[in-house]
Amino acid sequence: MDDGSSPSFTGIKKTLLITTPLILFVKSCYIFYNIYMKKRFIHFFITVIMAIVMFSVTALKSRGNIIQIESLDYSDNHYNSLLKKCVESKNRMLKHERLEKYTAPVIYRYTLKPYEDIWTIIAKTSLNIDTIATLNRIDFIGMIKEGVTVYLPDTLGLFFDLTSTNKDALSEKYNVKEENILIIDDPINTEQKLYFAPEVELSFLERSFLKGVVFHSPLMGIESSKFGNRVDPFINEIAFHGGVDIAAEEGKSVRASRHGKVIFAGKSNGYGNLVIIQHELGYYTLYGHLKEIKVEKGKLVETGQEIGTVGSSGRSTGPHLHFEIRRYNKKLNPDDIPFLLQHK
Template sequence: MSGEKSQKNENSSTSHACQSHNVVIVFLDPSDNEKVRELFSLFILKWIFLVVVYIYGELSASPLVLANLEYSNPALKELRADIKENLRISKSGGASERIIPLKYYQYKVKKTDQFFQIMARTQMDMETLSSVNELSSPHDLVPGMVLEIPNMRGVFHPEITDSSQDTKLRLAEKYKYDPELMQYDSNREKWFFPGLVMGKTEKSFFYGFGFSVPLEDFAMSSSFGKRLDPFTKKVTFHGGIDLAAAIGTPVYASQDGTIQFANIQGGYGNLIVVKHIMGYETRYGHLSKFLVKEGEKVKKGQIIGEVGITGRTTGPHLHFEIRRNSKRQRPFFQAH
């Protein structure tokens, strides 16, 4: 009886699973080669499938490279064809499933390249190239820069947002846009609007007509870029322009916006920061007087303060900066 029980236990060990700590262990009879081969084949097939899916996902997510902008380049032909088709769909209000998914091509800017030449060759527009690459003007293009060129025209909502349905519908209402055509870029964490174009104000920023000179009577005492620091006597980067003027000279808002900061800040002395659309802000330093308060909305040309000599300065002047997404920009503006 005991031998029979022992034999039964031995046989059962080859056919049932032992469970311990939620781990299932299967014991197979080594002589059962057919089962071993079958399980091994299934394991290999699943492993190959997962590897293929991973590689395909990595390749599809990676930007394609444009080695050159010759019309004979197959990659450029594909890009132009996608742009043409997506533009047609977005303008006709076609169903979202018909739009070719958003993807990017990368192009390394060469010494002889110009912004509008690249725009024409890729069948892009100013809005798309500047929005995707966060360019503030055509002058931002420099040799060696890697441009990302999407396969459709359009613009990004400038602020980082989530991909929720509520956010999607809120932005669709703001831009008066069909939510079914919107695409979310998870890498940028921003919504893309195929076929959407910039308004007049946004275009004026890019072409250098968005900001007006913040003073009427002044002398340029220091320009944007490298200069000899008047205090350290070393060559340093100057992230704005200095406009020399008499103490008390009126300072004007360079563009419509909201007063984000109006207080003392280190070397700036009395500083006003005005927040504008598209991630822009302007800074007005060394003021003698504030004529606005934080949170106040101001209009282009409105007096917001007066020239002074506060902070780190050698004489009365206005230190003026334009920034976009915290990066200092070379000021280009129209006459006041």
């Protein structure tokens, strides 16, 4: 019997019939919202991670606006971009055409693989010796070999240190408008700048130095000590050797590797009797441990002229010639130079 003190069963049932679907709908919405938001969050999170990774890769490949080339073939998009621009630049030079206005070249970076050298790069990119050598400060093309990293511009031309010249001199020498000589960042030393003279070439003599065809071997003999680190025979420790030693019989003629001016002829501490010859474009050759000196300071000498004889003066263990090649006081490896002739 219903005495009015509690709701009827029918009323409760009606209430449940109304509220249960509403509760289920709200709960379903809540679950769907959570799933949807989680998916959005996960999607957002993945997008952020991918963006960070892509940015990092791009930063590594284009560090300092320098683009990394992995391979010199068409599978590398950066290589394709470089090749296209270089071919256009080379064609302008062949047709003796010039742009009204030049922009700074895009610089690429590439590390040579086994069996690759400068000729590989030239064949694959249409760049020339002049461009590659001046941008990379290469004294001899033999320095570009497997494992060496080089910088490659997408426009042919010449690069110069700002401290070594000025726009007026470059404009006059290479017949290029002064406004087209650009100042760009040095890819090798970020604290320095370079002049870029677009689509001009080195002289025959300058290019000959790069090819190493202007030096002659000063002496026929046996190379007894190479350029680089070695065990010093006097202190029995590793020390840098700035030239090559050529062993030969005492008194044998030593000849000038190239024509030039004698700037030193006399005794010099460890070198003993020493002759230094100054050549063009900042090159010097040094001839040490001589027995006799047969030239005088200030005199001009010709390629192949006798300048002294093999000896063992100074810091020496026996008769030999210590021979150095320097450029702007930087010691170069004579073994990198394909000498034209060996004097007997």
